Amino acid sequence: MNTLPFQVESSGLDVDYVAVHPQLCGVSGSKVMEDVLRAAEDDSETFVVVGACELQAQRKLFQKTLRKTGFDQGHIVAVDIRDATNEGILDRLRKRIEEQIHSQQRGH
16 A cells, blocks of 8 residues: 555645545546546635646646646646655655745745
């Protein structure tokens, strides 16, 4: 069993929900993304952090789901987690979330 959700929730990051999917770019992964985006769409302060493949590939893969849900693209925080251990993924998530926080504080 993958312990990543527990590790993320226990990491001190301000995270409300963690899900792991074996193939986010597949049909069932798109459904998971759609459900998450629909659940978050009415909260203008919610950001969805997506750990998956290369960042440009994520943008292309999730375009249809973003259009379908109307979720604000600016509230998607993509993280490339390829070839990373759980600890590496946590480090990448922390870094990206910190970058996003600093960007928001600067008004960008």
